[in-house]
Amino acid sequence: MATIKEIAEKAGVSIGTVDRVLHDRGRVSEETRQRVLQLVQEMGYQPNTAVRALAIRRKGLKLAFFTVDPAEHPFFAGVLAGVRKKAEELAQYNVEVNIHICHASEMFNISPDLQADGIALLHTPGLQPVQEWAVSQDIPVVYYNIPCEDGLAYVGCDYEQSGRIAAGLCALMTRGRGRVGILSEGDERILSCRDRVRGFRKELGANYTDMHLDESAVFYTSDTETSLDTLAVQMLSAHPDLDVIYLINPGDYRVCRTIREHTKNPDLRIITNDLTDTQRRYMQEGLITATICQEPERQGALPLEILFQYLANGLLPEKRNYPTDLSIHILQNM
Amino acid sequence: MATIKEIAEKAGVSIGTVDRVLHDRGRVSEETRQRVLQLVQEMGYQPNTAVRALAIRRKGLKLAFFTVDPAEHPFFAGVLAGVRKKAEELAQYNVEVNIHICHASEMFNISPDLQADGIALLHTPGLQPVQEWAVSQDIPVVYYNIPCEDGLAYVGCDYEQSGRIAAGLCALMTRGRGRVGILSEGDERILSCRDRVRGFRKELGANYTDMHLDESAVFYTSDTETSLDTLAVQMLSAHPDLDVIYLINPGDYRVCRTIREHTKNPDLRIITNDLTDTQRRYMQEGLITATICQEPERQGALPLEILFQYLANGLLPEKRNYPTDLSIHILQNM
DNA sequence: TTGTATGCGTTATCAC
DNA sequence: GTGATAACGCATACAA
Numbered sequence: 183m184a185t186i187k188e189i190a191e192k193a194g195v196s197i198g199t200v201d202r203v204l205h206d207r208g209r210v211s212e213e214t215r216q217r218v219l220q221l222v223q224e225m226g227y228q229p230n231t232a233v234r235a236l237a238i239r240r241k242g243l244k245l246a247f248f249t250v251d252p253a254e255h256p257f258f259a260g261v262l263a264g265v266r267k268k269a270e271e272l273a274q275y276n277v278e279v280n281i282h283i284c285h286a287s288e289m290f291n292i293s294p295d296l297q298a299d300g301i302a303l304l305h306t307p308g309l310q311p312v313q314e315w316a317v318s319q320d321i322p323v324v325y326y327n328i329p330c331e332d333g334l335a336y337v338g339c340d341y342e343q344s345g346r347i348a349a350g351l352c353a354l355m356t357r358g359r360g361r362v363g364i365l366s367e368g369d370e371r372i373l374s375c376r377d378r379v380r381g382f383r384k385e386l387g388a389n390y391t392d393m394h395l396d397e398s399a400v401f402y403t404s405d406t407e408t409s410l411d412t413l414a415v416q417m418l419s420a421h422p423d424l425d426v427i428y429l430i431n432p433g434d435y436r437v438c439r440t441i442r443e444h445t446k447n448p449d450l451r452i453i454t455n456d457l458t459d460t461q462r463r464y465m466q467e468g469l470i471t472a473t474i475c476q477e478p479e480r481q482g483a484l485p486l487e488i489l490f491q492y493l494a495n496g497l498l499p500e501k502r503n504y505p506t507d508l509s510i511h512i513l514q515n516m
Numbered sequence: 517m518a519t520i521k522e523i524a525e526k527a528g529v530s531i532g533t534v535d536r537v538l539h540d541r542g543r544v545s546e547e548t549r550q551r552v553l554q555l556v557q558e559m560g561y562q563p564n565t566a567v568r569a570l571a572i573r574r575k576g577l578k579l580a581f582f583t584v585d586p587a588e589h590p591f592f593a594g595v596l597a598g599v600r601k602k603a604e605e606l607a608q609y610n611v612e613v614n615i616h617i618c619h620a621s622e623m624f625n626i627s628p629d630l631q632a633d634g635i636a637l638l639h640t641p642g643l644q645p646v647q648e649w650a651v652s653q654d655i656p657v658v659y660y661n662i663p664c665e666d667g668l669a670y671v672g673c674d675y676e677q678s679g680r681i682a683a684g685l686c687a688l689m690t691r692g693r694g695r696v697g698i699l700s701e702g703d704e705r706i707l708s709c710r711d712r713v714r715g716f717r718k719e720l721g722a723n724y725t726d727m728h729l730d731e732s733a734v735f736y737t738s739d740t741e742t743s744l745d746t747l748a749v750q751m752l753s754a755h756p757d758l759d760v761i762y763l764i765n766p767g768d769y770r771v772c773r774t775i776r777e778h779t780k781n782p783d784l785r786i787i788t789n790d791l792t793d794t795q796r797r798y799m800q801e802g803l804i805t806a807t808i809c810q811e812p813e814r815q816g817a818l819p820l821e822i823l824f825q826y827l828a829n830g831l832l833p834e835k836r837n838y839p840t841d842l843s844i845h846i847l848q849n850m
Numbered sequence: 851t852t853g854t855a856t857g858c859g860t861t862a863t864c865a866c
Numbered sequence: 867g868t869g870a871t872a873a874c875g876c877a878t879a880c881a882a
Contacts, residue, residue, distance in 0.1 A: 185875060196853045201877065209851060230608050232569040233875040236858045240877085274564050276858095343848070350848035354689055354806065357783045385848065449691045472688065510844040514677070514684035514719065519859060530869040535861065543867055567859040570874045574861085 184225035193218050238494040239276040246298035248282045256458035257432045264482025284308050300489035305330035324485040335499040337484045339476035339506050341374045345381025348453050352426045355451050359392040360425035367410050367431050369402035375430050411440045418444050426451045435461050438469040465513050477506035518559035527552050572828045573610035580632035582616045590792035591766045598816025618642050634823035639664035658819040669833040671818045673810035673840050675708045679715025686760045689785050693726040694759035701744050701765050703736035709764050745774045752778050760785040769795050772803040799847050811840035
């Protein structure tokens, strides 16, 4: 409730001086500095963000959001929805949000007139040039979706926990003693895949010792250079008694139809990740049994908010990691 | 992006006049009124909420939030957390939020010096005096948790959908052909109970015809005046072959331990609603299998936000109903 | 080293 | 009917 003006009066100085103390702009005698800081503490001064936003407009902040083409990875359609909504909100503060789409397995080409006061991106090889550019220009970065130790913060899924939830679901669906298979495009060299599988195994080992995950029922496309569909058929013939199949990577759900056509088990359950439009349809058709979501909209919005708070108000994020909620979706709550 | 000042310049009038047009304060010639409105349309004028908040402080808005004692219904601890967080945020706008706790089956006693510019409450008999008072004083009301057609809006759970999700979960856990029992304190005279049971039945009928809900396996305490624990024992002896028990009302989870002690089925699943601290413990102990949540924090925060937007900015809510998300929680994502 | 003045967009209160 | 202006709390450029 205390204002900068009240503090200035009590301290017997001007608001300019109080401001300099608060923003460490130096040029203040140690004596008055202490007096002001004392009062700030005592009176519990909290800057009014609504008001501050007013003054911030003049900065004309520019934020750059780098993301993946939703046509290639539908998950990012949700991310972009979050970005757009946040961008609209930030427009009131005269903040400009520029969205840059990059493509899988292709280095992002930095345009020479690219400029930004803050950057949000995922930690992917194709975006390495942007990372390096940000470091060289000393521009603050927030990572999302794929964790990275650098940067101000990371917003995204805890993939190991995601795998644990999948394990819990498998157990739920089979009274704790079902047979599970894992099928995935790519393999454990991909962090999200590796961590999900690790979490999955850990959870089975810790709480569901009657569940059965045969090592030979873990299928990665990269092992044999065969397509996901072919692999699915192989899997089903090698393991006709599976109760659940856990499809790990985004996009893997495309194989559902093939699985249903080739299995002889009408009760076979399939668990996937994320919830795209296609997956919604698949759930309605009964192809997907359950899916695990990771708040795509928040992954788009929160990095921008963190950058804005840092640049506009000088506030460092409270945490380094902002794990997104992992939600379970079935036909009735998708 | 257009400001009131730009519009004034283009229209060749002062900002005062534009303001009068925008707020229908009259005393403006029809001619200039039209010209201004025209420009507002063309230039897509949007008032800057951050700035407006500044001016709003002078109003000194008071909001009253009526809720249930969390000691009696732990669900409302989550609601109150949402209220407190929102109250802190609104304090920046010089908005005062007063929380009023009422007790079950007891009429709320309105203090003579109660005053509020806006009210949030649940549609419960004990709060009827407050409803009537609000109407007589012409104070805007937002309802939460228990729906009501009056008021500006309703924020809360779609109980029928909640029941549908429970049905989906039961099917998930029993390959679509399990035996289910329902146990509940109170009965279908309570709206939340009635709607959940209705949704549950509808969903089973529509999508899971191999599931079995025996009418004699639906137990309400009010039918026999017996305690929930006694009823649970009766239920288990009458239906020893149950695969799942659906505990409908908040608080019903207290009976879990009794159920586990009296059942001979080690695989018996129990589904509850909400996620209080006690329920978290019960899930860890394996007493509760899954629970369905309804965003308690949002039920606390959103009504205040709606009232604030209405009173401060004159914005009517976009919808009349704000259904909360229904989320599924198991051991791994609680 | 410190204080003053101005502006951010809107509201509300004057005076004309 | 209309226009000018103070005020909201903070940031900042500039003056002292």
